[in-house]
Each structure stands twice: as structure tokens, then as C-alpha cells.
Amino acid sequence: MEVLKMNSQKNWIVCCFFNFLIASFFGLLMRFMYLFPLDFINYSFLLHAHSHVAMLGWVYLIIYVLIVHFFIPKEKSQKPVYNRLFWCTQFSVIGMMVTFPIQGYALFSIVFSTMHILLSYFFCKLVWKDSFKEKTSANALLKVSVLFMILSTFGVWCLGPAVSTLGKQSAFYQIAIQFFLHFQFNGWFLFAVLGLFLKQFQHIIDAKIFRKFYFLLIISTLLTLSFPIRWFIDNNILNWINALGVVLQLIAFVYFYKMLLPHSSLFKTGLDKTTKMVYGLALCSLFLKIGIQLLTIFPNLVEVSHQIRNFVIGFIHLSTLGIITGFLFGIVLQNKMLPVNSSLMKLGIKCFIMGYIATELLLFCQGGLFFLGKGMIAGYYQSILAFSVLIVFGLILITTSIINKKQESIVS
Incomplete structure (x- = not known):
């Protein structure tokens, strides 16, 4: 039974990276x-x-x-x-993979999206x-992440009434989308990866x-929803x-840093160079995101952040x-869920990181030039x-390295 479980999870991981590859394509x-x-491809679809x-x-x-695996x-x-449940969820993803490029938001893509949400509710029930x-x-962070995931879907359920009553251009419709995205990225995803990250610390964390x-991050996540709402409602209180x-x-x-600092040296000793690199990427990106969000204290940057598309895309990709x-790569590498000694794996991660850093620099530099009215970067x-x-x-x-490793394990 244990071997069966391990084989199932290897298949799951291959499937996840296949999805990531299609999304990146x-x-x-x-x-x-x-x-x-x-002309035969609709960009928005x-x-x-x-x-x-x-x-x-x-x-x-x-x-x-x-x-x-961990909880x-x-x-x-x-x-x-x-x-x-995993394969039913993957079926809904494949449905979206096929229908969205063809029809955008329409009957079949909405059916598959709704199916994914309902399956996610079932997953929440199982995890709980x-x-x-x-x-x-780690459990505390995971519990809140699950609650944020459920909360985020309330925004999706508001889209239908918003379209039928006020239309897609209304503030209600746009805020419903931002509600979903905010609590997906800053709630469900972020709290989940931080919980998984803390699970890797086999030390006693200062309670x-x-x-x-924990409480400051929850409160800040709720309060910062006001930032995207401010794009559609003109109110200085926001x-x-x-x-x-x-x-x-x-x-x-700052408390997060203080909490992990006493254990950081011991934690790093058990990591190889590639794992240290991706964890470093995740932590640097995290503190850069915090710094960028601090800039939104200045009111004149609220409008700019929404209007300059390069900033929006750069910030989404930063997250x-x-x-x-970055955290997810670090966790799977640390736990040998990927072939860490594979030269293909190491080269692939280096290429991914180089591409990520370079595209982020281009996006934010170009956004900065637009902000200053300086035009386009050449090429x-x-x-x-x-x-x-x-x-x-x-x-x-x-x-490829994951598939090769999986085939080797089957042969052996």
C-alpha cells in the first residue's frame, strides 16, 4: 500500500508540472x-x-x-x-485548458471552472x-489557508449576479474578481506555502x-483587500x-524573520545548493513584494499600479x-520528491530562475519608464x-527529468 501511495504521488507531481508547462507555453x-x-487565436481567451x-x-x-503528503x-x-479527487480535479483543469482558448468565458469553460470550485470544497472538507x-x-497556517480558499470563491459566485444586474464594466463585477484573486494569492496560496515551509522545520518554533x-498576517491580509477595491471606488478611507x-x-x-533566525543555520546545513537557491529566490521575492506593497501607501501610486499593465503583470508573477x-520548488527538492541529482533538473531550475529574474526586471523597468513618460525599452x-x-x-x-526518474524507478 505504501508503494502504491508513492507511485500515485509521483504521477500527481508529473501531472502538476505538465500543467505548469502548458500554462507557461x-x-x-x-x-x-x-x-x-x-488572427486565429483570441488573445483574451x-x-x-x-x-x-x-x-x-x-x-x-x-x-x-x-x-x-505532509499533513x-x-x-x-x-x-x-x-x-x-486529484484526477477529477485534473479533469476539470484539462477542460479549462481546452475550452478557455477556444471560447473564453462561456458555457463549457464555466462548467469546468465551477466543477473545480466544488471539488475544492470537497478537498477542504477532507483536509479539515x-x-x-x-x-x-504549520497546522494553524494551513487551517487559515483553507478558510481563505473558501472565502475567495464567494467572489466567483458574485460574478453571475454582477453581470446580470450591472454588467461586466461595473465596479461590483470588478471588485468580485479582485476579491477572488486577493484571497487566492494572499490568503489560500501564501498561507498554504508558508505552512508547508514551516512543516520543514523539525525544531520548536517560538510560540x-x-x-x-500569525494574527498580524491575517489582519493585514483582510485589510489590504482595500487596495484593489480603491481602483474602482474613490474613497480615501480605503x-x-x-x-x-x-x-x-x-x-x-519581521516576526517571521525573528522566528526562523535561530534555526536558519541548522536548516541550511541539510540543503543542497539548488534547494538553497530556490528558497533564496522565494524569500527575496517575498521581501521585495512587501517593499512594493509599502509603496502603495503613497496615494498617487494607487492609480499608477492599476493603469500600467507592466506593473500588474510583474507583481502577479512576483507572487x-x-x-x-519558489517555496514549492524548495519543498519538493528538499524532500527528494524531484530528482535533485539530475543534471537536467539542475539546468532546468537555473534556466527557469534566469528567465524569471530577467522578465521581472524587464517588466518593472518598462513600467518605470512608462511612469516617467520615457517610452519603450529598445527591443x-x-x-x-x-x-x-x-x-x-x-x-x-x-x-523531462521527473519523467525519466519515474521510468527508471519503474524499471528497477
Whole structure:
């Protein structure tokens, strides 16, 4: 039974990286279309496919795998329900992968998206029932992440009434989308990866410091929802609420740093160079995100952050590729869930990181030039396309190394 469980989880991981590769290919195709328009492809439809597969096919499902692996007791995680639920969820992702590029938001894509949400509720129920027996810091973060995931979906359920009553251009519709995205990225995803990260510390975390970090981060997550709402509702009180939220977030992560500092040397001794590199990427991206959010205290930057698309895309990728994916890569590498000694794996991760850093620099530099009214970087679209190829190539190498390792284990 244990061997069966391990084989199932290896298949899950291959599937997650396949989804990530498809999502990155959609992103690459969008950047290709800036240089070479393809009339038979609808850009906005492709954008929907890219975002849904990245969020729900890569981040959601790899978190699913790691929660089952680290938080669900062995005797419960071996129940067939987890394997069946994973593949049902993957079926919904494939449905979105196919329907969104063809029709955008329409009947079939909405059916598959709704299916994913309903399956996620079932997953929450299973996790709530089968874990949380121990009162640990990691469990506390996971519990809140699950609650934030459920909360985020309230925004999705508001989209139908918003369209039928006020239309897609209304503030109600736009705020419902931002509500979903905010609590997905800053609630469900971030709290889940931080919980998984703390699970890797086999040391006693200072409970008093953790409680301060924990409650401040929850409060700041709730308060910073006011930032995207401010894009659609002109009210200065929202600026003050956001300012308080980002300051509390900064304080929360100061406590996070203090909490981990006594254990950092011992923790790093058990890591190889590649794992240290991706954890470093995640932590640097995290503190850069905090710094950028602190800048939103200045009212004139609120509008700019929304209007300059380069800033929006750069910030989203900072969260998804830098922080969330960085932590997830670190966790799977640290626990030998990927072939860490594979030369293909090491090269793939280096290519991915180089592509990520280069595209982020281009996005934020170009956004800064737009802000200053200085125009375009020479060869901007060609450069960002080339570095996006590096991200896709890195993921091809990583996925290939996982498949090769899986085949070797089957033969042996």
C-alpha cells in the first residue's frame, strides 16, 4: 500500500508540472503574439487559459499533493478518495485548458471552472476532517489557508449576479474578481506555502513570536483587500486601511524573520545548493513584494499600479513564480520528491530562475519608464519573449527529468 501511495504521488507531481508547462507555453504564446499576431487565436481567451491553468492546475494541485503528503496521516492519505479527487480535479483543469482558448468565458469553460470550485470544497472538507489533530504552527497556517480558499470563491459566485444586474464594466463585477484573486494569492496560496515551509522545520518554533506573526498576517491580509477595491471606488478611507494593512504585514514578516533566525543555520546545513537557491529566490521575492506593497501607501501610486499593465503583470508573477513557486520548488527538492541529482533538473531550475529574474526586471523597468513618460525599452518585446523561452525551456527540462526518474524507478 505504501508503494502504491508513492507511485500515485509521483504521477500527481508529473501531472502538476505538465500543467505548469502548458500554462507557461500559453504565456509564451501571448508574448509571441505581440510580435507576430495570430488572427486565429483570441488573445483574451488565451489569457484566461493561462491564468486558470497556472493557478488551478499548477499552484492548487501541487499544494494539494504536498498537503496530502505532509499533513494527512499515512493511513488516511492512502484512502482511494484522495487519488480519485486529484484526477477529477485534473479533469476539470484539462477542460479549462481546452475550452478557455477556444471560447473564453462561456458555457463549457464555466462548467469546468465551477466543477473545480466544488471539488475544492470537497478537498477542504477532507483536509479539515483528516488533519489538524496537532496544534502546531504549520497546522494553524494551513487551517487559515483553507478558510481563505473558501472565502475567495464567494467572489466567483458574485460574478453571475454582477453581470446580470450591472454588467461586466461595473465596479461590483470588478471588485468580485479582485476579491477572488486577493484571497487566492494572499490568503489560500501564501498561507498554504508558508505552512508547508514551516512543516520543514523539525525544531520548536517560538510560540509567542509565531502568534504575533500569525494574527498580524491575517489582519493585514483582510485589510489590504482595500487596495484593489480603491481602483474602482474613490474613497480615501480605503487608502488609510490599505496603509495600515501593509504596515502590519511588514511587522508580521519581521516576526517571521525573528522566528526562523535561530534555526536558519541548522536548516541550511541539510540543503543542497539548488534547494538553497530556490528558497533564496522565494524569500527575496517575498521581501521585495512587501517593499512594493509599502509603496502603495503613497496615494498617487494607487492609480499608477492599476493603469500600467507592466506593473500588474510583474507583481502577479512576483507572487506566483517568485514566492509561491519558489517555496514549492524548495519543498519538493528538499524532500527528494524531484530528482535533485539530475543534471537536467539542475539546468532546468537555473534556466527557469534566469528567465524569471530577467522578465521581472524587464517588466518593472518598462513600467518605470512608462511612469516617467520615457517610452519603450529598445527591443523590449523581443527580449521578454526570449527570456520567456528560457522559462518554458527550464520547465521542459524539469518535467523531462521527473519523467525519466519515474521510468527508471519503474524499471528497477
